[in-house]
Amino acid sequence: MKFDFDSVRDRKNTFAIKYDLAEKRNKPLDAISLWVADMDFPTAPCIQRALEERAKHGIFGYSRPDSRYYQAVKNWFKSRHDFEIQDEWIINTPGVVFAIASAIRAFTKEGDGVLIQKPVYYPFANVITLNKRRVVNNSLVFKNDHYEIDFDDFEKKIIEENVRLFIFCSPHNPGGRVWKKEELEKVSEICLRHNVLVLSDEIHSDITFGENHHTVYAKLSSQAAQNSIICTSPSKTFNLAGLQFSNIIIQNEKIRNELQTEIDRTGYDEPSLMGIAASTAAYAEGQEWFDEAKKYIWDNVLFTEKYLSQHCPKIRVVKPEGSYLVWLDFHQFTELSDHEISDRILHKAKVWLDYGKMFGSEGEKFHRINVATPRSILEEALQRICSVF
DSSP: OOSOOSSOOOOTTTTOHHHHTTTTTTOOTTOEEOOSSOOSSOOOHHHHHHHHHHHHHOOOOOOOOOHHHHHHHHHHHHHHHOOOOOGGGEEEESOHHHHHHHHHHHHOOTTOEEEEOSSOOTHHHHHHHHTTOEEEEOOOEEETTEEEOOHHHHHHHHHHTTOOEEEEESSOTTTOOOOOHHHHHHHHHHHHHTTOEEEEEOTTTTOBOTTOOOOOGGGSOHHHHHTEEEEEOHHHHHTOGGGOOEEEEOOOHHHHHHHHHHHHHHTOOSOOHHHHHHHHHHHHHOHHHHHHHHHHHHHHHHHHHHHHHHHOTTSEEEOOSBSSEEEEEOTTOTTSOHHHHHHIIIIISOEEOEEGGGGOGGGTTEEEEEOOSOHHHHHHHHHHHHHHO
């Protein structure tokens, strides 16, 4: 490989929540941190150079993206997803969750139900509740070692709860599903029939494996494009979460203006200068680095699967079709409670993973491990876990 993903970088005392919040969150200080969804790899050299150039300039005033950014984004989505974007469709926000919270306020009112599909990225439920809306849950069905949508329940919940906004995780986190086009079409058909706006969180869309290909929700049809908000960011693809910059793509002018008005109410205006510089470089020049990073991550997925099958086969890997987040299934430990499993992992193995029930009760006896880390760290973590089971 041209790029080095094996070297271990010490991230402690770098303001990294993945490492520096252990004491505050009552986690063992010597635990291996493989929980929150950022990579333990330095980002692409082209991005580092772009940030160095901005730092050397020395002036960090109010900033806006220019034509270089828009062209880079359009080229990336065209080449990676065969999705053509116009400049005016893009709204920049500090992050996808910020955009989701803004959309909840813009398109629902207090007391309204907002539909999600648990187990799912836990900030979805948090921002719904904190904005005084109701969480309406269409639980995903786990069978054949992957998650599927219960479409009968999906439509039933929309009708019974008078849902007007659906927050869709595509690809799915934590389950790793890359939804097939026919599944997306069925979602669209139901949402259009019942006038439900779809907010599609596609932050993991670049990281797909093998024959699994992400379909941008807005590509399904002109009707789907006019009834959706597509949330994207370079943060997962290029490990840039700390730079607070996302691309929110909305073709429907009325929806776009309404969301922008709600964002304006927060007082947020100019995006991060460093976020602009990094994103522009990433989308324009980062292809080679990302392709190698994705290959390394996939090899880590396979390593995880092989290691556990050899050393602790009762821990089953829900093999991801996309993302660097792997859902580990501990259901075969029938003699242990969910709490006992979690306690063994954190306090005996000293490995900090994301606890499955954070994603909903459907996550009981699951844990989420982030495999975007040097192989040596991953191997030690797996060894520790196997040693206590």
